[in-house]
Amino acid sequence: MMVRGLAKRGFEESLGRYVLPSLCMGCAACVTVCPAECLKYVDERPILSGECISCGICSSVCPRYGSPAREMEKAFFGRERITGEEFGIYRRVVVARTKNDDIRRVCQDGGVVTSLLLYAFEEGIIDGAIVSDRDEESPLKAYPKLAESAEEIIRSAGTRYTYSPNILLLKDAVAQGKRSIGFVGTPCQIQAIRKIQAIHLRKYGEIVNFTIGIFCGGCFSYNGLVNELIRKKMGIDPKDVEKVNIKGELIVKILNKGTKTISLKEAKKYLSGCVSNCMDFSAELADISAGGLGLEGWTLTILRSEKGEDLFDEAVSKGLLETKSVSKDSNLWRLLVRISRRKRRGFV
Numbered sequence: 001m002m003v004r005g006l007a008k009r010g011f012e013e014s015l016g017r018y019v020l021p022s023l024c025m026g027c028a029a030c031v032t033v034c035p036a037e038c039l040k041y042v043d044e045r046p047i048l049s050g051e052c053i054s055c056g057i058c059s060s061v062c063p064r065y066g067s068p069a070r071e072m073e074k075a076f077f078g079r080e081r082i083t084g085e086e087f088g089i090y091r092r093v094v095v096a097r098t099k100n101d102d103i104r105r106v107c108q109d110g111g112v113v114t115s116l117l118l119y120a121f122e123e124g125i126i127d128g129a130i131v132s133d134r135d136e137e138s139p140l141k142a143y144p145k146l147a148e149s150a151e152e153i154i155r156s157a158g159t160r161y162t163y164s165p166n167i168l169l170l171k172d173a174v175a176q177g178k179r180s181i182g183f184v185g186t187p188c189q190i191q192a193i194r195k196i197q198a199i200h201l202r203k204y205g206e207i208v209n210f211t212i213g214i215f216c217g218g219c220f221s222y223n224g225l226v227n228e229l230i231r232k233k234m235g236i237d238p239k240d241v242e243k244v245n246i247k248g249e250l251i252v253k254i255l256n257k258g259t260k261t262i263s264l265k266e267a268k269k270y271l272s273g274c275v276s277n278c279m280d281f282s283a284e285l286a287d288i289s290a291g292g293l294g295l296e297g298w299t300l301t302i303l304r305s306e307k308g309e310d311l312f313d314e315a316v317s318k319g320l321l322e323t324k325s326v327s328k329d330s331n332l333w334r335l336l337v338r339i340s341r342r343k344r345r346g347f348v
């Protein structure tokens with residue numbers, strides 16, 4: 001996979017000047033790959049903390065700097081999208097759900113993401129998965145996790161709607177000698193992984209066996225979601241929250257007390273700024289993309305690459321997932337197209 005190279009510029013002349021002021025979403029790809037280790041991740045942003053050697057690697061992997069989306073797409077899939085591929089290149093679109101009760105109890109939608117990771121781990125296809133886990137103290141806070149057992153993979157299921165810089169853990173995975181990992185991330189994180197692979201940063205790029213991108217209508221800041229929206233606006237003690245989901249509105253399931261909802265229009269006021277700079281709703285560069293899209297207990301699954309399709313089909317043939325097809329004239333398909341178009345135009 002090759003994309004156009006960028007001029008070698010130091011962090012301050014590239015990302016510091018053009019991305020940090022308003023485009024950075026805090027994916028941490030630059031911090032992870034910096035060979036001089038002169039970047040630190042502080043308050044969800046990279047900061048220069050040592051001597052920059054102006055190698056240009058940080059800007060080469062940044063999803064907000066250089067390399068237009070179409071060029072990346074061509075580099076990864078070997079072709080550009082054709083008319084009608086509104087949500088990116090794909091081989092098949094299906095709706096699926098897990099048959100594993102342990103996953104069903106904790107997953108966000110149909111548990112497809114966790115089922116595929118678990119299958120790949122148990123078959124020895126991967127020796128770890130980079131996911132996002134919940135903090136024991138503040139369960140709504142997402143933080144990156146290198147899951148190294150079936151229990152850890154299952155524990156990481158479910159969505160935290162705050163930002164989780166999963167790419168940071170590529171470094172841990174390399175340090176621990178992992179050879180093959182499954183990577184789960186938001187569309188911006190999948191873009192960064194593809195850039196890492198495109199510039200042949202083998203140390204990090206080659207250990208990623210497959211990527212599962214999750215649809216993203218935007219992330220909340222932790223304070224915005226937990227203190228401003230859930231505590232103040234909805235009057236719920238965050239400690240009592242069992243699950244947050246978005247299905248046409250934001251739904252908060254409260255322990256033993258039913259649910260409370262708030263309109264998406266209201267909830268979106270608390271989104272972090274990253275969403276206004278992102279044009280990718282459905283993780284268009286992932287091997288497999290997954291989202292809930294208003295479905296109850298099912299995951300809309302886009303099989304994009306041959307590798308992603310094979311992995312999914314193997315899991316289905318082993319009886320781990322049940323599936324339903326999605327026709328192009330269904331409301332679900334139309335919704336996916338509509339949201340993808342809106343996000344490309346800068347709306348959420």
Ligand SMILES: Cc1cc2nc3c(=O)[nH]c(=O)nc-3n(C[C@H](O)[C@H](O)[C@H](O)COP(=O)(O)OP(=O)(O)OC[C@H]3O[C@@H](n4cnc5c(N)ncnc54)[C@H](O)[C@@H]3O)c2cc1C
Nearest residue numbers: 107108109110111112113114131132158160217291292293
């Ligand atoms: C910030 C955010 C916004 C989203 N917005 C939408 C949306 O607008 N529309 C839509 O249809 N779907 C959206 N999703 C995706 C949806 O919530 C589910 O992740 C998806 O449907 C897969 O469901 P599942 O049951 O198959 O996944 P599960 O089996 O429950 O697995 C979920 C996976 O996502 C990982 N994960 C959880 N939180 C994060 C995080 N913050 N960052 C990175 N990885 C994480 C988990 O570790 C786990 O591996 C969003 C997800 C996130 C994280």
